[in-house]
Amino acid sequence: MSFSARSAAVSAVRRALRPRGGGGGGSWWGPGHKDAGGHLFGELPPPAGQARAWEDWEAPYYLTMAASAVILTVGLTAKPDTSLHGWAREEARRRMQEEDQ
Secondary structure: OOHHHHHHHHHHHHHHHOOOOOOOOOOOOOOOOOOOOOOHHHOOOOOOOOOOOOOOOHHHHHHHHHHHHHHHHHHHHOOOOOOHHHHHHHHHHHHHHHHHO
């Protein structure tokens, strides 16, 4: 490999490995430029004695998750037994009943 081809390949690799993004250097875990103010998601706590108001999406989300959990619980407990052990158990029971008769 010639010198110019090698230097072109090295510079292409360096370009590919160069960090991208918004500029000020530092890493992903660095302190950043914006202070959250010590509150989760920048949301201020409600005044004392008042409950936090729900966002528009929260009630449908919680209802959907609860309904999904109920449907999955009922559906998975009522599903038929299609395992090999279940088939063998039923087959053995059927053959034992045939022998008794």
